[in-house]
Amino acid sequence: MxxxxxxxxxxxxxxxxxxxxxxxIIIAGMGFFTDAYDLFCISLVTKMLGRIYYHxxxxxxxxxxxxxxxxxxxxxxLCGTLAGQLFFGWLGDKLGRKKVYGITLMLMxxxxxxxxxxxGHEPKTVMATLxxxxxxxxxxxxxxxxxxxxxxxxxxxxxxxxxxIAAVFAMQGFGILGGGIFAMIVSSAFSAKLNSPxxxxxxxxxxxxxxDYVWRIILMAGALPAILTYYQRMKMPETARYTALVxxxxxxxxxxxxxxxxxxxxxDQAKVVEKRIEENPSNSFGLFSQxxxxxxxxxxxxxTSTWFLLDxxxxxxNLFQKDIFSAVGWIPAAKTMSAIQEVFTIAKAQTxxxxxxxxxxxxxxxxxIDRIGxxxxxxxxxxxxxxxxxxxxxxxxxxxxxxxxIPFVVMYSFTFFFANFxxxxxxxxxxxxxxxxxxRSTCHGISAAxxxxxAIVGAFGFLYLAQSQDKTKTxxxxxxxxxxxxxxxxxxxxxxxxxxxxxxxxxxxxxxxxEMTGENEDFKEGEEMxxxxxxxxxxxx
Numbered sequence: 001m002x003x004x005x006x007x008x009x010x011x012x013x014x015x016x017x018x019x020x021x022x023x024x025i026i027i028a029g030m031g032f033f034t035d036a037y038d039l040f041c042i043s044l045v046t047k048m049l050g051r052i053y054y055h056x057x058x059x060x061x062x063x064x065x066x067x068x069x070x071x072x073x074x075x076x077x078l079c080g081t082l083a084g085q086l087f088f089g090w091l092g093d094k095l096g097r098k099k100v101y102g103i104t105l106m107l108m109x110x111x112x113x114x115x116x117x118x119x120g121h122e123p124k125t126v127m128a129t130l131x132x133x134x135x136x137x138x139x140x141x142x143x144x145x146x147x148x149x150x151x152x153x154x155x156x157x158x159x160x161x162x163x164x165i166a167a168v169f170a171m172q173g174f175g176i177l178g179g180g181i182f183a184m185i186v187s188s189a190f191s192a193k194l195n196s197p198x199x200x201x202x203x204x205x206x207x208x209x210x211x212d213y214v215w216r217i218i219l220m221a222g223a224l225p226a227i228l229t230y231y232q233r234m235k236m237p238e239t240a241r242y243t244a245l246v247x248x249x250x251x252x253x254x255x256x257x258x259x260x261x262x263x264x265x266x267x268d269q270a271k272v273v274e275k276r277i278e279e280n281p282s283n284s285f286g287l288f289s290q291x292x293x294x295x296x297x298x299x300x301x302x303x304t305s306t307w308f309l310l311d312x313x314x315x316x317x318n319l320f321q322k323d324i325f326s327a328v329g330w331i332p333a334a335k336t337m338s339a340i341q342e343v344f345t346i347a348k349a350q351t352x353x354x355x356x357x358x359x360x361x362x363x364x365x366x367x368x369i370d371r372i373g374x375x376x377x378x379x380x381x382x383x384x385x386x387x388x389x390x391x392x393x394x395x396x397x398x399x400x401x402x403x404x405x406i407p408f409v410v411m412y413s414f415t416f417f418f419a420n421f422x423x424x425x426x427x428x429x430x431x432x433x434x435x436x437x438x439x440r441s442t443c444h445g446i447s448a449a450x451x452x453x454x455a456i457v458g459a460f461g462f463l464y465l466a467q468s469q470d471k472t473k474t475x476x477x478x479x480x481x482x483x484x485x486x487x488x489x490x491x492x493x494x495x496x497x498x499x500x501x502x503x504x505x506x507x508x509x510x511x512x513x514x515e516m517t518g519e520n521e522d523f524k525e526g527e528e529m530x531x532x533x534x535x536x537x538x539x540x541x
Contacts, residue, residue, distance in 0.1 A: 012240060012257070013158040013512045020260040024155055025164060027236065028148040029171035030229040034108055035141045036175025038222040039077055042134070044183045044347050045215035046073055051207045051339040052215075053123035069127055075459040076131040077138035078315070082452035084142020089445015092143075093246070093438055097151050098238045100143065105230050107140030109223040116220030137222075142452070146444035149432035153440075154239035158512045162369040165429045170362035173420065177359055180351030183218050187344035190214055207339040214340055241513070245437040287439055295518055299434050300443060302504030306378065307427040307451035309498035313385065313491045314419050316458035317412075357413035361420030373509040374426045375502065381422010382499035388415045389492030396485035423498060427451065433508040436517045461490075 050065040065073065084104070091100050111133050118130040148168055156164040190210050237260060243253040285291040337345060365377060388411055392399065399408040427447070435443040508516050 009241065009244070009512070009514055012155075015157045017157065017160055021156065021160075021164060023232075024152060024236070025167045027229055027232050028152055028168045030225050031105060031108075031144040031148055031233075032169060032171040033175040033178065034112075034222055034226040035144055036172035037179045037225070038108065038112055038137055038141060038219075039081070040176050040350075041179040041183065041218055041222060042074060042077070044179065044343060044350065045218055046070060047346065048207075048211055048215050048339045048343050049073065049127075051342075052211055053126060055207060071460050072131050073127065073134070075456055077134040077141070078452050078455045078459060080135035080138025080140075081142040081145075082138075082449045082456065084139035085145050085445040085449040085452060086142075087139075087445075088143030089146035089441045089443075089448070092147050092150060092441035092445075096238050096242055096247070097147050097154075097441065098236060101147050101151070101236070102230065102234050104140045104143030104147065105226050105233055108137060108144075109226045109230070111137035111140060112223035112226070113220050115222075116216040116218075118216075142445075142448070145428070145448040146432075146441045149428060149444050150441045151236075151239055153432035153513065154241040154437070158510065160370055161433065162374065162429055162509060163366050165432055166362070166366045166369050166425050169425055169428045170359075170366055170420075173354060173359040173362040177351060177354040179218075180347045180354055182221055183347035184344055184351065186214055186217050187340050187347065190340050191338075191344060211339040214343060218343075241437050287442060292439070296435060296443070298504050299506060300446065302501060302506075303427065303431045303434075303443075303447040304450035305501040306423060306498050306505060307431075307447050308454035309494050309501065310382075310419070310423040310427055311451040311454035312458040312461070312494050313389070313415075313498075314424055314458075315455035316461075316487070316491060317415060317419075353409075353413050353416060357417040358420055361417040361422070362425060364417075364421040365425040368421075369425070369429065370509060373507050374430050375505065375507045375509075377421065378423045378426040378502050378505070379499060381418045381420075381424070381426070382495050382502060384418035385415050385422065386492050386495040386499065388412075388418070389488055389495060393485055393488035393492060396488065423502075430505055430508060433513060434506055434516045437513070461487075 046065060050070075054065060054069075064070075088100055088104060114133040115130060115137060118126050118133065120126045120129060149165055152165045152168050153161060190208075190213070237256040238247075238252075240253040240257045243256060244250050332345065369377060392408065392411055392415075398404060431444040431447040432440065506516070
């Protein structure tokens with residue numbers, strides 16, 4: 001009998017992979033393409049911002065952003081993302097996934113453009129307006145995390161659900177890659193002008209006025225992919241699981257599914273199930289109630305802790321890889337390049353890392369997540385990241401010697417590969433699968449916000465560790481960049497802690513969403529109680 005009552009959900013779980021699944025991946029994935037572009041493109045231009053606005057002699061370090069300004073510019077979008085994940089995650093469960101989905105995209109479009117139009121004559125004014133708009137950009141980006149993951153999990157069948165959710169998240173890799181490529185194109189175009197015979201200013205010794213256009217163009221381009229998918233995103237129907245389980249309208253759920261998937265439920269069946277869903281008392285417990293904590297408390301602790309620890313390492317690596325590469329000598333000293341040439345060099349390094357390790361890591365996860373499971377991939381990723389971090393950190397003095405830069409970069413690239421073929425993908429996938437439908441977006445938002453808290457710790461903490469050096473040891477003959485070594489050791493320890501907390505996260509591979517949330521078990525209990533009381537069983541869906 002339970003099979004009949006859960007027919008609408010079983011139909012979703014067993015539906016064949018269809019064209020609409022791939023359409024949904026592209027629509028939701030382009031949001032993540034934009035997210036990654038917007039979050040990480042700032043690392044391409046921070047050095048340029050220092051050379052443009054802090055080149056005067058009164059600056060703490062002429063040609064570089066002051067540490068507090070650098071931390072704010074790099075970290076303010078992450079603060080906005082954290083707030084957006086909590087707010088839109090909660091709103092997605094209250095109003096529905098679709099109603100909120102378009103708001104986040106428009107916020108991203110507007111604030112991407114506004115970031116590039118940051119105004120003012122004084123450096124403080126430009127940086128303040130840039131930080132203001134990037135906070136709200138992050139707020140919109142934050143909403144995309146719980147909504148995209150929840151929408152994809154509720155549309156997918158259980159056989160390929162992990163791959164579909166991971167594929168949405170994998171678009172983040174293309175966003176990082178696209179940011180590097182676009183920055184190379186823009187900086188090359190302006191460098192060609194600077195190197196022409198008609199240009200009078202020495203491009204090596206100065207920061208040309210054209211540099212102020214370069215960073216603005218790079219930031220504003222983040223609005224384009226979001227604008228292109230806005231119409232398609234607004235045409236997506238509400239997910240059938242939300243309509244059936246939260247809005248309690250199976251007739252509408254059936255109509256929506258019939259539009260996009262080759263799935264159909266009888267109308268009279270829908271009326272019966274709809275009534276029983278509404279009457280079912282097991283659907284009433286709320287977030288952080290005793291029953292929720294008993295069922296899902298450790299699960300939420302597992303998803304929040306692993307995402308928190310992962311993002312400390314992941315965002316530290318991404319936002320400050322230019323500083324690490326400069327420290328080991330892979331990127332030449334700034335004084336040997338113009339500001340625009342420096343952007344090109346940094347973008348080339350980011351593009352190479354993304355192409356060789358970041359993007360392949362994501363798609364390894366897509367290919368294998370439904371074969372070997374989420375738990376194995378996350379455990380492997382944390383373990384390998386720990387090993388490579390320690391491998392970079394303890395012999396750090398060796399890596400800074402001439403001729404050892406390429407092996408360092410190769411090992412560093414492997415940490416990106418195993419972050420993405422590992423916890424960076426799985427921490428996104430699992431929270432969308434293991435919590436009840438009416439709390440799914442909220443719990444994913446809480447887990448993601450915990451990750452962004454880790455990213456903020458990484459952005460501000462790594463900046464401090466990388467710049468703090470023991471002058472006595474440096475003067476005694478130690479190589480520069482002692483702070484970078486210490487930070488790599490800390491990141492290795494953090495990855496090891498992530499490995500340990502992974503054991504709190506359940507394996508969801510091959511199971512339906514209702515099986516993972518325990519709602520199928522509730523149905524059986526209700527059926528038994530109803531039999532004892534000589535009344536119809538109440539289904540849990």
